Amino acid sequence: MLNKPYRSPSTSSFLDNLRLSRLQSLLRRGELGLVVLAAIVGVIAGLLVALVSFLSNGLHWLVFGVEGTLSGSNITGHIVLLGPIIGGVLLGLIFFVLSKTRKKPMIDPIEANALHGGRLSLTDSIIVCVQNIISNGFGASVGLEAGYTQIASGAASKLGLKLKLRRGDLRLMVGCGAAGAIAAAFDAPLTGAFYAIELIIGSYTVLSLTPVIVSALVASLVANQISEHGLVFEIATADNIMPVDYVPAIVLGIVCAGVGILLMQAVSFIEETARKSAIAQPFRPFIGGFIVGLLGLVSPQVLSGGHGALHLNMNAQSSIWMLLMLFLLKSFASAISIGSGFRGGLFFASLFMGALIGKIFAFGVPFFHGVSVDPGIYAVVGMSAFAAAVIGGPMTMTFLALELTGDFPITALVLAAVITTSLVVRVSFGYSFATWRFHLRGESIRSAHDVGWVRDLTVGKMMRADMRTAKVGIGLEAFRKEFPLGSTQRVIMTHDDGRYAGIVLVPEIYADPMERSGENLTLERFLRYQKDVLLPTMNVKQAAALFDSTQSDALVVVNDRIENRPAGLLTESHTLRRYSEELDQRRREASGEF
Template identity: 65%
Template sequence: MLQRFHARRFGAFRLLFDFGRLRAALRRSELGLLFAGIAVGVSSGCAVTAMSLISQEMHSLIFGIDDADRLSSSNIENKLLLLGAPVAGGILLGLMMFILAKTRKKPMVDPIEANALHGGRMSLTDSILVAAQNLISNGFGASVGLEAGYTQIAAGIASKLGYKLQLRRSDLRTLVGCGAAGAIAAAFNAPLTGAFYAFELIIGTYTIVTLTPVVVSALVSTIVARLLASGNVMIDVGEFGSVVPADYIPALLLGALCAGLGILLMQGVSFVEELARKSAIALPFRPALGGIVVGLLAIVSPQVLSAGHGALHLNLARDLAIPALLGILLLKSLASAVSIGSGFRGGLFFASLFMGALIGKIFAYSAPYFDHATLTPVIYAVVGMSSLAVAVIGGPLTMTFLALEITGDFPITVLVLAAVITSSMVVRTTFGYSFATWRFHLRGESIRSAHDVGWIRNLTVNRMMRPDVRTANVNMTVGDFRHDFPIGSTQRVILLDDSEKYAGMVLVPDIYASPVEQDEESRSLGDFIRYKNDFLQPQMNAKQAAAIFDKTESEALAVVNNLIERKVVGQLSESYTLRRYSEELDRRRREVSGEI
């Protein structure tokens, strides 16, 4: 028995040693990160398939539709069910929100915020909770898609794996991008779309180092999803004439139109959220009230329910009059804004695709140019679909590749590219945010993309300052100051008042450079005090500190604990701040180029 015990203990030590060697190999080589990306791709494909099947099963059980049918394209006669299901989902979600408010105090972090501020660190528990909330919202018919839950759970798994392997900051961010890429690729059966979703929206940049693991993760996830479940998001554009240069003019106009409507949609969601915040309605009750509005809209048209996969294909396949298309567009826009604004968990990814397709068909039917055009309204529906999605979600290449992969037609893709570039430029120059970054802006965060700015926030004054400072009382005379601080002993002295609060700074060379008569040795330091109201605080980052140095034209400043107490805790020089800032910038550059 003793021998078996030692054998088991030796086996455990060997396992730990092997895991340690595996972790070291992953940290040292690009091949190791590739294998990690493959593992993330497998988990992403499984997670997306599981969420999709659960959602379909919920739709079948709650609304009584067949397993093969899509909720938004089903003909549901029971009006009470259409009204009651979103309300029931809102009550269940509100109860969950109430419990989470008592048990989890930290806000949940999505992949974009994680990569921008936290070096890819995400909570897997929070990601599972977000996915569950997304399933409740979508499963009970709220007008939201599952893409937010897909990317959240896949990126959360990737972050957890990277944390266990103790990956470097840049590698962890890449692995989170692999998770998001796998999620979108599996959701749309589109690996290129998933890969560029990660590059443009999650990692924030494209490099040779990140190319292989992200693309492989997207490919593996797509294969896994195909093996586990069959899904078809292809759009048949039918027969049409060739794309000619004149066709680009209406495509550019459609892109600009979608940009404006996308901005209105994002502001509409924000308006509903602000209206809910200003009301006296408690947070857990808001989803149920939002469910009432969604249910009433669903009675008018069930196409507003859920993400809209079925409704998209339904409206692409049949010819409707402009008033009917406008009605569906307005109903879906209102349902999406109310759903998200009232607290239902989800995103606008697929909703923007659906609404963009409607805009494209309306545009095609209403423009006189199309009386003699060779391109069909379905093609402009694809153009509008991608253009509105770019305006709301971002990622011009992401949406261009999505059009390519769901139509399989390259000439149309070039037309889409022209439109999405126009849409992206208009939004960027007039509004400046995508839906995700706009919500960060409303929270007070200055995040414009997933570019890694978290290191700037981590490079704080508290980390850079020197705690050993020379201080003196502000009421000290010049003679006493000269006695206590001989020339050459220090460059600057921080002055404190009788209550130990910061009162300013004196440069020692100034004291000795000023000729003082013997009878004037007793005068105070008042004439020599500088920067009385200019100082730093420990929580400031290097960028903020550099701006204050530039404004005050000072070489060094005192660091005080806060604006009220103004207790001196250290001192920081401009030269050291700029040097550390430059070092970190160079480090990030070398990470991007693959040098480290």
């Protein structure tokens, strides 16, 4: 029997690194490697969506005794109230443990791609996904889409980090994970792909299109092999769309924009009220669960994401008052659920509420003269427009309507509505639900467009530490002896205790027309930029703005505002050159030029 050759640990490590290096080289060589990796991410996303859906449905059966969709059931009794309360207690316990063990805030895929170059913690993603499963499984009025995208994007980011992908490629993989998650959830590959492009990656490029679509297609296929996913609507067709039919669709888009803004502000108001109250965070989900349970006693359609309720109401004949009551109940339940701390998103809830708005709006469609479209179609138009207002992504919602109905004329009406909605929201409000929450936290981002590199390129990384310094009390003659003309362009002056005093330009000393001698002559009148300083934490844009406002060629970097001790020197030319280099690098990554 032949023995295997012995390999030392160092030899095995070297071979592993060599294989990894070859794999990285393959992925960086061209687009084909990224497409293969995107397909792998799609498989992972499809499996994870099926798993999360299975666990949530299992909780519905275990807690409420319901098979299938919770919001579409006729469940009654005390369990409707107790389910969300129990879920709130469990979430409260999780919040209590996390407050002791994890201090850093958890980030989502949009923030990861905008600020962190696609770096997303898989551990945090699993925690968020578990919280989402508990929230949805115990009846809180939130969907699972946030959990789907979080866990799939987290897994994609982890894979990309293991392979040491470039910043642009890592962001692309996070987008592929989100695309696969949404595609698998709705059995809608185009919707998933454009969700990633519009909301997660933040821009469309030829390089990103193929991997994202491949991931979405593969994820949808994988999820369908495991269980049935997606939505299919049977509604009246719209064969003869007339120009006049676009008028009510556009009006409906404006209505959805206004109501969507009110919903986003309501959620933020509830969150802010809970944060400012004396109620500790672990107790807030319990209170929120109690309120949601009470609303569930009025109508179980407000529970969970709303898949079953959407099917029930899409073609049902209901009075305007019944639809209005259900919309108010669902919107209040969703706002309370998220505001009190339940994990989840408003993706599907916004689809359900938008369909209700469309059906309510349909009662007024006969007042539009010459309209030939069946009023029920406006449920689809309202669904897409309201989701575009809350979630963002007008093309995402347009393709969702197309893939759910398979009707191109209806999709044309949807496109008119969602474009109107997006324009109104962008002009009057400026944020989607995700970016509005970033704004409330003090972040300035409005999309997933990569701005994190600007923050990473700080003054501390660009400054030079080898600066020439002197005490401000040094005499003019002594200064001239120590710094002859041509020895340096500028000298950093400090007080006796080391604090920054200003900058002296050496040519100005020698250009002074007055004859001066003696050690008692000071340099006070030659000091410049005594108050204008940079901090190491400032980013390149802030530094460039300060150079522009002070009209300075160079500024001193101090350690902080309190000690005010010189730490380095930064010139305007170097700042602008580094900024230009990074911009060019981002452009080459986006266009596929490596």
